[in-house]
Amino acid sequence: MRPVAIVGAGMIPFGRRDDDNLMDLLAYASLNALDDAGLGDKGVDSVYVANMGAGMLNHQMSVASALVDRLSLMPAAAEAIENGPASGASAIKNGLLAVASGYYDVVLVVGGEKMRDVSGWRATDFVASMTHPTAEYIYGITLPGMAGMFTRLYMEKYGVTREHLVQVAIKNQEMGALNPYAHVESRITHEGIVDSWHSRVNNPPVADPLHLYDVCPVSDGAAAVILAPLDMAKKFKKTPVVIAGFGQATDTHSLQERQDPTDLKAVTLASQQALAMAKLTPSDISVAELHDAFTILEIAESEHVGFFPKGQGAQAVIDGKTKLGGQIPINVSGGLKARGHPVGATGVAQVVDLVWQLRHELPEGRQVKNAQTGLSVNFGGFGNNVVSFVLRRGE
């Protein structure tokens, strides 16, 4: 296996993009990544498209074939990868393996989702279709509902409080306000979402004990990377970012069948594999993008990855350890909470944000000083399929 680098990265602003269809989103992000790599009018060997819902949300199938046509990339190999909300990182993993094996040299991976084509009801139902059809889905359980049940247990076991969750939301929206690609670009105040009389209207419960501001928005968006063997990376114009490690693990479909439902085993395993492959430990990581579809997940993942011991992730937020300039800056992009969560795009967007960090391309106020290593966690289902990467700044 040969080392693989990310030699191009691109994104489009996430949010409600009424004028663009799914193919537009995928095409624009891909072009941004191709241009970033300086590929000009050159082609690629293979294309991996991460997408979860084209069939259900946009009534379109075979989006990878449609995309190579839009981009005039024929006769490149092309396929779509559907792996729930972990589709993005799954697609990068597949591209990585294809280049590492020596089979392909230059690979485009793009993730995108067009979720605002349908009503909020339908989007919620679409995401809920990941749950077990007869043991869970029929009850009206939603992903926020799953997260609510998980939060209640996490609070009981580790003493996490609503205040801890609120601080994650405030931190991530503060960073999102600085990110031109973020869906939610407004800051929130403690008063506005907790203390004031109007916080009951602004921040109602969505899936008790989670409130509106604990939950990521439903977004349209896309992000893309170009992969190439590290020994070819000099041919491209930007500082390469090496995929130093990756890991992936699965867990039971139903939360109730986990011996300890607060234990996100797949997060631990995937991140441990990624760190071991990179020969690094959690304390070696400069910056992390964790899958905060719900505020509780940022805290829980920060512990499961090993940045903090179990039960200490919540206090770490209060102590500012996860802020820019802290011990381990988490979700400097604003995370899913502020960047948004177009499900197929998220895993790729996390990696794009880390690439920008490791190239030191971000403006002051967002750039982690001298960042050398990054870690991502892309969390599928309710933790039943998790992919993690460790990235390292190349020469």
Added chain:
Amino acid sequence: MMKQQINIVAYQCKACGKVHFPFHDRCLSCKGREFDEIKPQGNAKLITFSQIFNLPWGFDNRFIFVGVAEFENGVKAMGQITANDPGELKLGMTVKPTWGVVRVIGGEDVYGLIYKPIQ
């Protein structure tokens, strides 16, 4: 309406005794492929729950309560819960399982577990 029976089948591994719900083709503990079908028994203990407001397509309610509970013979299952406020529920409390319509999908009633809190 006629009182409905709890129409759930759980699966106990013949080799190691592990109880599964829902069905798996191989035991989650020992990979055994043979199971005895068992019925959930008695009342159940509430493991966790959430009051869900933003409901998926197909629900007219303002909110529903959904939770997971463990029966006396070890079967764990999700179900809706009859409640109006989270304050009425406590982790570890006893709930009585009933069977009723939990959702309408494509015009058809779908039946499932509905837990009723008892102190």
